[in-house]
Amino acid sequence: MSALPWPPWRDAWPRWRDRLLAREDVRRWAEALPLTRWIARRRARQVFDLMAGFVYSQVLLACVRLGVFERLLTEGPQTSAWLAQALNLPSDACERLLRAAGSLGLLERRSGDRHGLGPLGLPLATDAGLRALVLHHAAFYRDLDDPVALLRGTSPPGELARFWPYAGQPGRDGGAETAGAYSALMAATQPMVAAQVLQAVPLGRHRRLLDVGGGEGAFAEQAAAAAPSLQVEVFDLPDVAARARLRLEGAGLAGRSRVWAGSFLQDRLPAGADVVTLLRVVHDHDDAAVATLLRAVWQALAPGGRLLLAEPMAGTPGAHAMGDAYFGFYLLAMGQGRPRPVERLEALLREAGFQRVRRVATRQPLLVQVLVADKTGSS
Ligand SMILES: CC(C)=CCC/C(C)=C/CC/C(C)=C/C=C/C(C)=C/C=C/C=C(C)/C=C/C=C(C)/C=C/C=C(C)/C=C/CC(C)(C)O
Numbered sequence: 547m548s549a550l551p552w553p554p555w556r557d558a559w560p561r562w563r564d565r566l567l568a569r570e571d572v573r574r575w576a577e578a579l580p581l582t583r584w585i586a587r588r589r590a591r592q593v594f595d596l597m598a599g600f601v602y603s604q605v606l607l608a609c610v611r612l613g614v615f616e617r618l619l620t621e622g623p624q625t626s627a628w629l630a631q632a633l634n635l636p637s638d639a640c641e642r643l644l645r646a647a648g649s650l651g652l653l654e655r656r657s658g659d660r661h662g663l664g665p666l667g668l669p670l671a672t673d674a675g676l677r678a679l680v681l682h683h684a685a686f687y688r689d690l691d692d693p694v695a696l697l698r699g700t701s702p703p704g705e706l707a708r709f710w711p712y713a714g715q716p717g718r719d720g721g722a723e724t725a726g727a728y729s730a731l732m733a734a735t736q737p738m739v740a741a742q743v744l745q746a747v748p749l750g751r752h753r754r755l756l757d758v759g760g761g762e763g764a765f766a767e768q769a770a771a772a773a774p775s776l777q778v779e780v781f782d783l784p785d786v787a788a789r790a791r792l793r794l795e796g797a798g799l800a801g802r803s804r805v806w807a808g809s810f811l812q813d814r815l816p817a818g819a820d821v822v823t824l825l826r827v828v829h830d831h832d833d834a835a836v837a838t839l840l841r842a843v844w845q846a847l848a849p850g851g852r853l854l855l856a857e858p859m860a861g862t863p864g865a866h867a868m869g870d871a872y873f874g875f876y877l878l879a880m881g882q883g884r885p886r887p888v889e890r891l892e893a894l895l896r897e898a899g900f901q902r903v904r905r906v907a908t909r910q911p912l913l914v915q916v917l918v919a920d921k922t923g924s925s
């Protein structure tokens with residue numbers, strides 16, 4: 547669907563508003579008038595939050611590194627003195643951290659001068675994947691040290707480029723240690739993705755699933771548990787595939803699973819699955835590689851089979867910054883790929899030969915959105 551041309555009259559109101567609000571006297575009036583005061587205050591807070599976001603992230607990082615959330619989950623609310631001793635912090639510093647985390651909704655004051663989990667601390671206490679991402683962000687933020695150089699392409703490849711070797715070296719997983727590090731992060735964060743995907747698209751009617759770029763098999767394992775008669779297969783780069791083999795055998799799925807090593811940019815995918823999944827794979831690649839990948843998936847699918855594409859997408863209602871700001875810059879630092887709007891993914895799927903492409907709602911679109919595409923012809 548092509549976008550309609552932007553009519554010039556739609557610019558008139560923002561241009562008028564900007565000219566008005568650029569005037570110091572108008573801003574002072576806006577701050578003073580009861581009807582507009584709340585907007586002025588909210589804007590100030592929003593600008594401050596943008597400036598201070600890194601500081602908030604570091605408060606979160608300190609809590610995760612110190613294990614604050616897990617402790618409060620297992621031990622219940624505790625006093626500052628108890629926490630200072632448990633976390634090996636000077637009492638003054640501990641009080642400062644608890645106040646900071648409290649102001650951000652991570653912790654919450656309880657009776658008896660104790661501190662418990664706040665509404666935003668609870669997800670971090672219960673989800674090891676979220677904590678793994680917070681720890682991983684330390685590398686991302688180092689790469690963002692000079693965002694202008696990053697945009698101009700004048701900074702040397704940074705930590706994310708080394709963490710994800712297939713970005714920049716297509717088809718390379720960097721060896722067992724490097725592949726192990728990125729696969730472990732993906733496996734730790736897969737449960738929250740898999741829960742969304744399996745809730746949105748139950749797999750019970752399928753017989754054979756191929757998870758392309760399926761990492762160490764965490765999704766295949768969860769899919770097998772959710773659909774007991776499903777045969778699950780994983781295709782990934784060699785050192786990642788070796789981990790998937792071990793994992794699926796360890797999960798007692800040796801008889802119901804198969805693991806294939808190769809590159810979807812060079813090698814043929816195993817044919818015959820009636821459902822192929824691409825979870826958090828497409829956004830890692832530029833358009834030419836995505837075209838190759840989707841065409842390979844179309845060819846591998848059994849006639850009448852379907853592809854399930856799931857990843858965070860640009861332009862997600864209520865989560866625009868997640869796609870365009872967070873993943874836009876994450877993938878820039880990594881060296882390739884982009885978050886795509888759902889319309890662009892639909893177009894790429896149709897170009898690859900898929901006939902019926904539809905969106906399936908997930909409960910947390912910020913985490914992942916899902917497209918289902920049918921192969922109706924024969925291969
Ligand atoms: C019961 C009473 C009284 C009230 C109830 C009130 C109520 C309804 C509360 C709701 C409670 C609730 C269900 C809360 C749920 C919270 C959730 C689900 C929070 C989830 C947060 C998820 C976040 C912040 C996810 C962040 C994900 C990130 C940063 C992902 C990064 C991914 C990366 C880096 C992937 C890299 C892979 C690559 C290379 C891009 O391909």
Ligand SMILES: C[S@@+](CC[C@H](N)C(=O)[O-])C[C@H]1O[C@@H](n2cnc3c(N)ncnc32)[C@H](O)[C@@H]1O
Binds near residue numbers: 733758781824825
């Ligand atoms: C971001 S991870 C996602 C892993 C998994 N799908 C998940 O959601 O947890 C991308 C995966 O694609 C794999 N990959 C990248 N390039 C590949 C290629 N050319 N051929 C096969 N797998 C590839 C990586 O090894 C990695 O396991």
